[in-house]
Amino acid sequence: MCNQRSRRAVDCCFVALTISLAWAVSTAQAQQVQDEETITHVKRAGELHEHIPQHNAGKISFSTGADITSAYFFRGILQEDQGFIVQPWIDATVQLSDDSSLTFGIWNSFHDKQTGALAAGTGPDWWYEADLYISFATALTDTLGFDITYTAYTSPNDAFGTISEFAFGLMYDDTAMWEGTAIASGLQPSMLIAVETDGQADGGSNEGIYLQLAIEPSCTLIESQDSPVTLSVPITLGLSLGDYYEDPTSPGAADDSNFGYLDIGAVLSMPLSSIPSDYGHWEASLGVHYLKLSEATEAANANAKGDEVIFTFGISMGY
Numbered sequence: 001m002c003n004q005r006s007r008r009a010v011d012c013c014f015v016a017l018t019i020s021l022a023w024a025v026s027t028a029q030a031q032q033v034q035d036e037e038t039i040t041h042v043k044r045a046g047e048l049h050e051h052i053p054q055h056n057a058g059k060i061s062f063s064t065g066a067d068i069t070s071a072y073f074f075r076g077i078l079q080e081d082q083g084f085i086v087q088p089w090i091d092a093t094v095q096l097s098d099d100s101s102l103t104f105g106i107w108n109s110f111h112d113k114q115t116g117a118l119a120a121g122t123g124p125d126w127w128y129e130a131d132l133y134i135s136f137a138t139a140l141t142d143t144l145g146f147d148i149t150y151t152a153y154t155s156p157n158d159a160f161g162t163i164s165e166f167a168f169g170l171m172y173d174d175t176a177m178w179e180g181t182a183i184a185s186g187l188q189p190s191m192l193i194a195v196e197t198d199g200q201a202d203g204g205s206n207e208g209i210y211l212q213l214a215i216e217p218s219c220t221l222i223e224s225q226d227s228p229v230t231l232s233v234p235i236t237l238g239l240s241l242g243d244y245y246e247d248p249t250s251p252g253a254a255d256d257s258n259f260g261y262l263d264i265g266a267v268l269s270m271p272l273s274s275i276p277s278d279y280g281h282w283e284a285s286l287g288v289h290y291l292k293l294s295e296a297t298e299a300a301n302a303n304a305k306g307d308e309v310i311f312t313f314g315i316s317m318g319y
Contacts, residue, residue: 001074001129001153001160001201043091044107044133045149045167046192046212062280063105064090065316071308072109075210075238076245076261076293077202078301080128081308083113091133099139107131116159123156130154145171153201163199167192187215193241202300204246210260211239226273236263245296257296265289272315280319287312 043063066088071081091105109129117125132154137147146169153163174186191214196207218232238260245257267287275282291308298306 001077001079001155001163043089043103043105044131045135045151045165045194046169046214059095061093061095061319062091063093063316063318064088065314067312067314069313070311072111073261073291073301073308073310074201075212076263076291076297079109080111080113080115083111085112086110101137102134103137104134105132107133114157116155117157118159123158125157127156128159130156143173143176145173147171153199161199163201164197165194166197167194169193183217183219185218187217190214190216196244200243200246202244202246204243206243206246208244208246209241210244211241213237213239221268227270229268229270232265232267232269234263234265234267236265237261238263245294245300257294259294260297261294262292263289264292267312280317282315282317285312285314285316287314 066086069085069087072079072085072087087107087109089105089107091103093101093103095101107129108127108131110126111128112126114125115128117128131151133149133151135147135149137145140146149167149169151165151167153160153165155161169190169192171188171190174189175184176186178184178186190212192210192212194210194212196209198207200207201210202208214234214236216232216234218230220228221231222229240258240260245260265287266289267285269283269285272282272284289310289312291310293301293306293308295306
């Protein structure tokens with residue numbers, strides 16, 4: 001997932017996203033959206049999202065969406081910061097029991113700058129990345145959750161070779177500890193350890209181990225029965241436990257940087273209650289992120305500065 005050239009052809013299946021929107025105002029249906037139970041599950045390694053099923057009493061639920069971003073950094077490693085970047089995804093979750101679920105899906109990144117595309121590539125030049133993932137999640141206690149995710153990071157335009165990774169995550173719901181305070185949602189701390197089993201995301205010479213520590217407090221910024229606006233403040237710290245952020249100019253364990261990046265964000269989100277709940281629960285989000293890179297990460301990112309500001313806009317749907 002860097003500027004290295006592919007060493008073998010990548011054969012991926014793309015899931016086409018065809019979304020039909022029905023725009024109609026329905027206050028009763030909007031209220032029903034807010035009353036649905038929220039299920040949190042994995043969307044890509046280290047990323048969580050809430051999936052609210054609508055008119056779906058079965059054991060299988062679906063989520064899809066797309067994000068437009070001004071720059072794409074993967075764990076502090078620059079992929080593209082020019083042109084139009086859109087990142088659609090789709091997944092399905094099977095509820096195995098009251099406490100356990102299995103999620104599988106695909107996450108993509110399309111760049112009009114045709115990032116890293118080879119003249120003799122096997123796929124569309126603008127299809128930079130396609131990540132196939134499967135994740136098992138379970139509740140260890142009423143407040144502690146655990147998941148394990150396998151991800152194959154692939155590049156249809158042959159910008160990089162396939163990278164395989166296992167990630168292990170812990171999420172703690174600390175809402176009760178903050179009851180009655182200004183942070184009613186709690187800090188929602190989480191931890192992720194990702195182990196590369198084939199290929200290197202930083203373009204170094206060794207497979208690495210990545211550690212991620214994160215919190216995401218949130219609050220309702222605008223109270224509304226139909227369309228409340230929520231402000232969340234995700235803060236993510238990316239670290240190397242070994243060979244994850246290697247200095248590309250001096251490869252070797254001695255040149256491995258422990259600190260990779262710090263990401264501080266502010267994200268506004270609002271349900272699109274004008275869409276009838278028969279079509280699922282829709283949500284729009286608008287965010288800004290400040291990214292602080294380490295010296296090693298900055299050195300690996302030839303066109304990046306030590307500080308980056310990234311803007312995002314997204315729409316998602318759960319059913």
